[in-house]
Amino acid sequence: MNTLLLGRYYPGESILHRLDPRAKLVGGFYLIFLLLLATNWRAYVLLWIFTLTIMWLSGVKFSVYYRGVKPLIWLITFTVFLQVLFTAGGTIYVEWGIITISSYGLVNGVYIFCRFIMIVFVSTIVTLTTRPIDLTDAINYLLRPLNKLKVPVDEISLMLTIALRFVPTLLEETQKVMDAQRSRGTVFGKGSIVIQMKTLVPIFIPLFSSSLERAEQLANAMEVKGYQSGKKRTTFRKLSWKKKDTWCLFILVFITILLIILPS
Amino acid sequence: MEIQFEGVSADYQLGPIRRKSILDTVNLHIQKGSFTAVLGHAGAGKTSLIKAMNGLLIPHTGKVKIDGITIEEDTRQLICKKVGMVFQFPESQLFAETVEKDICFGPLNFGVALQEAKTIAKKVIQQVGLSENILGNSPFSLSGGQKRRVAIAGILAMEPEVLVLDEPGAGLDQNGKKELFTLLTDLNQHHHITIVMVTHDMNDVIDYADNVVIMENGKVVKHCNVRNTFSNLELLDKWSLDLPDVLSLQMKIEKEIGRKLSMKCFTVEELSEAIIAADII
Amino acid sequence: MKGKANMSEAVVKVENICFQYDKRGDRVIHDVSFQVKKGEWVSVIGDNGSGKSTIAKLLVGLVQHTSGQIYINQIKMDDNTIWSIRQHIGMVWQNPDNQFIGTTVEDDVAFSLENLNMSYAEMKERVNHSLQLVGISKLSRMDPSLLSGGQKQKVALAGVLALHPQLIILDEAFVMLDPKSRNSIIRILQELKKKEKLTIISITHDMAEAASADRIIQLRTGKVNFDGAPKDYFDNVCDWEVPVADRLRRLLITKGKELPRNFMTEAELVKWFGNSI
Numbered sequence: 001m002n003t004l005l006l007g008r009y010y011p012g013e014s015i016l017h018r019l020d021p022r023a024k025l026v027g028g029f030y031l032i033f034l035l036l037l038a039t040n041w042r043a044y045v046l047l048w049i050f051t052l053t054i055m056w057l058s059g060v061k062f063s064v065y066y067r068g069v070k071p072l073i074w075l076i077t078f079t080v081f082l083q084v085l086f087t088a089g090g091t092i093y094v095e096w097g098i099i100t101i102s103s104y105g106l107v108n109g110v111y112i113f114c115r116f117i118m119i120v121f122v123s124t125i126v127t128l129t130t131r132p133i134d135l136t137d138a139i140n141y142l143l144r145p146l147n148k149l150k151v152p153v154d155e156i157s158l159m160l161t162i163a164l165r166f167v168p169t170l171l172e173e174t175q176k177v178m179d180a181q182r183s184r185g186t187v188f189g190k191g192s193i194v195i196q197m198k199t200l201v202p203i204f205i206p207l208f209s210s211s212l213e214r215a216e217q218l219a220n221a222m223e224v225k226g227y228q229s230g231k232k233r234t235t236f237r238k239l240s241w242k243k244k245d246t247w248c249l250f251i252l253v254f255i256t257i258l259l260i261i262l263p264s
Numbered sequence: 265m266e267i268q269f270e271g272v273s274a275d276y277q278l279g280p281i282r283r284k285s286i287l288d289t290v291n292l293h294i295q296k297g298s299f300t301a302v303l304g305h306a307g308a309g310k311t312s313l314i315k316a317m318n319g320l321l322i323p324h325t326g327k328v329k330i331d332g333i334t335i336e337e338d339t340r341q342l343i344c345k346k347v348g349m350v351f352q353f354p355e356s357q358l359f360a361e362t363v364e365k366d367i368c369f370g371p372l373n374f375g376v377a378l379q380e381a382k383t384i385a386k387k388v389i390q391q392v393g394l395s396e397n398i399l400g401n402s403p404f405s406l407s408g409g410q411k412r413r414v415a416i417a418g419i420l421a422m423e424p425e426v427l428v429l430d431e432p433g434a435g436l437d438q439n440g441k442k443e444l445f446t447l448l449t450d451l452n453q454h455h456h457i458t459i460v461m462v463t464h465d466m467n468d469v470i471d472y473a474d475n476v477v478i479m480e481n482g483k484v485v486k487h488c489n490v491r492n493t494f495s496n497l498e499l500l501d502k503w504s505l506d507l508p509d510v511l512s513l514q515m516k517i518e519k520e521i522g523r524k525l526s527m528k529c530f531t532v533e534e535l536s537e538a539i540i541a542a543d544i545i
Numbered sequence: 546m547k548g549k550a551n552m553s554e555a556v557v558k559v560e561n562i563c564f565q566y567d568k569r570g571d572r573v574i575h576d577v578s579f580q581v582k583k584g585e586w587v588s589v590i591g592d593n594g595s596g597k598s599t600i601a602k603l604l605v606g607l608v609q610h611t612s613g614q615i616y617i618n619q620i621k622m623d624d625n626t627i628w629s630i631r632q633h634i635g636m637v638w639q640n641p642d643n644q645f646i647g648t649t650v651e652d653d654v655a656f657s658l659e660n661l662n663m664s665y666a667e668m669k670e671r672v673n674h675s676l677q678l679v680g681i682s683k684l685s686r687m688d689p690s691l692l693s694g695g696q697k698q699k700v701a702l703a704g705v706l707a708l709h710p711q712l713i714i715l716d717e718a719f720v721m722l723d724p725k726s727r728n729s730i731i732r733i734l735q736e737l738k739k740k741e742k743l744t745i746i747s748i749t750h751d752m753a754e755a756a757s758a759d760r761i762i763q764l765r766t767g768k769v770n771f772d773g774a775p776k777d778y779f780d781n782v783c784d785w786e787v788p789v790a791d792r793l794r795r796l797l798i799t800k801g802k803e804l805p806r807n808f809m810t811e812a813e814l815v816k817w818f819g820n821s822i
Binding site for chain 2: 693720721792796800818819822
Binding site: 169 | 605607628631632634636638640642643644645646647648651652655656657658659660661662663664665668669672688689690704
C-alpha cells in the first residue's frame with residue numbers, strides 16, 4: 001500500500017505488469033525516442049494507436065493517466081502556444097510583428113502537443129506497472145558496463161535500494177513527529193512563508209537526527225553481515241527475461257520499420 | 265478533567281492510504297482523576313483512541329468532549345493544552361539547541377511569556393527527576409533515559425489536566441520504568457492529573473492503573489476497574505491479552521496441584537497469603 | 546575457517562581486554578576475561594554505563610580492543626581475520642528497523658548470504674529453511690513497512706540462522722518489543738538452542754531472561770563483577786530484582802514456611818508445589 005506513494009506504482013496483474021522491467025525501461029526510452037523523431041501525421045496516428053493500446057493493456061483506468069498529465073497540461077499548452085505563434089510556413093492567417101499564426105505553425109503545434117502528451121503517458125505506463133525496486137534492479141543491470149569505467153554501479157544501486165526501502169518508514173516517522181509537535185501547539189500550513197518555514201524546523205531536526213542514528217546502525221549491521229564495498233557478491237533478487245520480453249522488443253522494431261516505410 | 269466519547273467513529277488517513285472504522289461507535293466516559301490503562305491487540309484502535317482525546321484525530325461521527333467542550337477545528341488548540349500527549353519514544357521529538365528551549369517550546373506556542381516559560385521549565389525539569397543544570401545542555405548530548413524525561417517535561421510544561429501516554433515504558437529497563445511510573449503516580453495522586461495510558465505490559469496495569477479499557481477492532485469491549493478485568497480469562501485470550509506475572513504463576517501452580525486457590529491474586533503478597541490459606545504447604 | 550569446536554573448547558575466549566574510545570578517555574572496558582562454551586546461553590547484564598553494550602561491539606570487531614586478546618573459535622581476532630570471523634557470527638540488534646536492509650523479508654534474510662558470494666540455489670534453500678525455523682514462511686515476500694516490530698526481529702533472527710553461525714549475539718534484541726513478541730522469540734531461541742546446540746550471548750536487562758540462562762556475566766563499571774550460574778547470582782540479589790517466582794519463595798519463607806533456601810526458577814517452584822501436596 002505504501003509503495004503507491006512513490007513512483008505511483010499501481011499494483012496489478014496485466015501483461016505490462018508482468019514484463020521484465022528492463023524491457024519496459026528500454027522500450028519506454030525507445031518509444032520516447034521514436035516520438036521525438038515523428039514528423040508526419042501518419043506517424044503520429046500510428047504512435048497514438050500504439051500508445052493507447054499499451055495503456056489499455058496495462059489495465060489501469062484512463063483517469064489515473066489523466067491525473068498524471070493534468071499538472072503538466074499548462075506547461076505543455078504554453079510551449080505549444082509559443083510554437084504556434086513563432087513558427088511560420090504554409091498559409092498565413094494572422095501576422096503581427098514577429099507573431100505569425102500559420103497553417104504550418106498550427107499543424108506543428110498539434111504535433112508537439114501530441115508528442116508531449118504521449119511522452120508523459122509512456123513514462124507513466126512504465127512507472128505505474130513497475131515496482132520501484134524492480135526499476136532500480138533494471139537500471140543496475142543496464143548500467144553494469146559502467147563498472148569498466150570504475151563507476152561503482154553496484155554500490156549506487158544498493159544505496160538506491162535501501163533508500164527506497166526506508167521511504168514508508170520515513171513517512172511514518174514524519175507523521176509521528178508532526179503529531180508530536182502539533183500536540184505541543186504547532187500549527188502547520190498557516191501564516192507567512194517565513195512562519196511556515198519556521199514550523200518545519202521542529203520536524204527536520206528530529207528526522208535528521210534519527211536518520212543519522214539509523215545510518216550508523218545500518219552501516220554496523222551491514223558490516224557485521226559481511227558487506228564489503230567493492231567485493232564480489234551475488235544477488236538474491238533475480239530478473240528473469242522471458243519470451244514475451246523479447247516479443248516486446250520485436251514489436252518495437254516492427255513499429256520502427258512501419259514508421260520508416262510510411263509515406264511522409 | 266472528564267473525557268467523554270459519544271458515538272464516536274473515525275477513519276484513518278495518511279496520504280492516499282485510508283483505513284475505515286479505526287474507531288467504531290465508541291461510547292466511553294473516563295472519570296476525572298482516574299488512572300486508566302488502554303489495552304488491546306495491535307491495530308485494535310488504542311492509539312487512535314488517545315489521538316482522538318487531544319484532537320489529533322477528529323471523528324466523522326459522534327463527539328469527543330473534554331470537560332464538556334466538544335473537540336472541533338476551532339477548539340483543537342485549546343484542547344491540546346489541556347490534554348498533554350506523550351507519544352511512544354517521545355525522545356524522538358526533541359529538536360532545540362538546549363533542553364530549556366525545548367521545554368519552553370510548548371508553552372511559548374500557547375502564548376506564555378518567555379520569562380514565565382523559563383520558570384515553568386525549572387519546575388518541570390525537577391519534577392521529572394533531573395537537575396536544573398541540565399537546562400543549558402543540548403538535548404542530543406543526553407542519555408536515552410534522560411532524553412525521555414526531557415520530552416515528558418516538555419509536555420508537563422504546558423500544565424495539562426490530562427496526560428495521555430502511548431506505551432510510556434517502552435524500551436526502558438526496570439529502574440527507568442520504576443522512576444517513570446513513580447512520577448506518573450505522583451502526578452495522578454498529588455496533582456490530580458487524569459492519566460490515560462496505552463500499554464501492553466499487564467504488570468504495569470496491575471501495579472499502577474485503577475481502570476482498564478479494552479479495545480478490539482475499533483470498539484470498546486470492556487471498561488471496568490483493574491481487578492474485574494481478569495474475571496473472565498477466556499475473553500482475555502480472545503482479545504489477545506496476556507496475564508500479569510503473578511496471576512500467570514498462580515495458574516501454573518493451580519494446574520500443578522490440581523485445585524484452585526480462594527481468589528485471583530495480583531501481587532506476590534496476595535499469592536503468598538492465598539497459598540498459606542489453602543494449606544498446601 | 547574451520548573452527549574445531551569440540552566440547553571442551555570455548556567458542557569465545559576473551560582474555561584481559563581493555564577498551565577506551567580515545568586515548569584520553571576513561572577505560573570503558575577494564576581487564577575483562579571470560580569464556581563461552583559451545584551450546585551455552587550466557588546473559589550479560591549490568592547497568593547503563595557498565596560496558597555491556599560495548600562488549601557486543603568488541604566481539605564482532607565493530608570497535609577494536611586496545612589490549613588483550615579475543616578468540617572466536619580459537620581464531621585470534623585481528624585485522625586479517627575479522628572478516629572471516631564475522632562469517633560465523635550472527636548478531637541481532639535492538640532496533641528492528643535499523644538492521645532490516647532488504648526490500649522484502651526473504652531479501653533481508655539473504656543479505657548476509659549474498660555477501661558470501663553464495664549461489665542462488667543454495668541461498669534459496671537456506672532462506673526457506675531459516676524462515677521455516679522461525680515460523681514466518683508466510684511472510685517471505687512482505688514489505689518491511691507492513692511488519693510489526695516482533696515480526697521484524699524474527700526476520701533478523703532468520704537472517705542470522707541462515708548463516709549457520711557458531712555464535713549468536715543478541716544486543717538487547719527484545720527491548721523494543723511487547724511482552725508477547727519477546728516471549729515468542731525467546732521460546733523459539735530456546736528450542737533451537739536445544740535442537741541445534743546453538744551458542745548464544747545475550748546482552749540484556751531482563752532478569753527473567755537471565756534467570757533461565759546457563760550462565761550470567763555481570764559487568765560493573767567495565768569490569769566483570771560476577772561470572773557464574775544464575776542460581777548463585779540471584780541468591781545474593783535483593784528482592785525486587787528477582788523474578789516473580791523467587792520473590793514468592795522468599796516471601797513464603799519469611800512467613801515461616803519450609804521451602805528450599807536457594808534460588809528457584811518458575812518451573813522449579815511450580816514442580817516443587819506439585820511434589821509437596
